[in-house]
Amino acid sequence: MSEEQIRSLEKQFDERIARDEKIEPKDWMPEKYRHTHIRQMSQHAHSEVVGMLPEGNWITRAPSLRRKVALLAKIQDEAGHGLYLYSATETLGVTREELYDQLHSGKAKYSSIFNYPTLTWADMGAIGWLVDGAAIINQVPLCNTSYGPYARAMIRVCKEESFHQRQGYEIMMKLANGTPEQKDMAQDALNRWWWPSLMMLGPTDDKSVHTEQSMKWKLKRKTNDELRQQFIDQTVPQADLIGLTIPDPDLKWNEERQSYDFGAINWDEFWQVVKGHGPCNKERMKARVNAWEEGEWVRDAAMAYAEKKQERKQKQAV
């Protein structure tokens, strides 16, 4: 194809998206669209999967059966989210094995918030409330994104997320209304998860490299700073309601903006964690790689058994 032909195809492509048409797997698409989507969607899938690890830490120590079944169900949902997203990514012509390899080799990123440790039961509350809360804010606009399989996966994901956030908030509420020690535990979890949750919504707009292109392709509808403001504005009253304090001395309602002003985010910490120097980066990857490698014989055995059954069936048919 000549450069001119490609440019004309790209123009038609952008116009289709601007008209709110969806792009489906077999449609022509610019290479950059394909690559950007593989990167973002697989990163998203990896985050769902790695995100199970910090919560998995507390399944056996959940304080009641009710909490335990809820946490299990929530984590199972995250596995499902990972699967929806990996499958959607595979429609772009990349294999599952390549995607895992990118994660395990450290080539692919995942949300850096999952590199923080879960020290107490209250962290299950804080994660559901804040981390899933921030994820929902990120994900809802993606239900309308231009790539059909991604949009469909996100619709399914968003339907399931709201239970995650509610079960987390309920845990926090219960602790905040409990003994002084329980309330301290809830406050401590909020103190530790608040700032990483704000960082989770991405670098500030002036530092964000992909925004303009992503807006055009509807991979983004609002900028990181807008999403962060939305998250803060909706979360602060929720903290007030259960008597917990947002750990930000500069947090103040701005009457003019009808929004909260907030303090400076420690972006050095964010970049340190992204670069692999967070408290649990190594532990998380080790757990992932172990699960994959130690599960290999199971996958191989299942395949061998399936082939044997198939052969037996064919013999019987003769």
Added chain:
Amino acid sequence: MSNKKNWPLWEIFVRSKNGLEHRHFGSLHAADAEMALENARDVYTRRNEGVSIWVVESKHITASNPEHNGELFEPAQDKVYRHPTFYDLPDEVKHM
């Protein structure tokens, strides 16, 4: 990376309730059809989303090529006489 065979990809179709058709829900990897059914149950029907599941190995699906959409689908565009609105009837005609 292992050089063993990877689990093939399956397409999953779910009937959400009797009276409705099976609809494409997504895909997953599984060693065989039985496992694909079991995994599909766990992945796609955790909240009563279905009463029946079909699985078909993705490689068995033949899809039309969007590049041929013109010759495949455009001929239908000028066949307006296939639609009821093409026929001019007086307003007095009821129930038609």
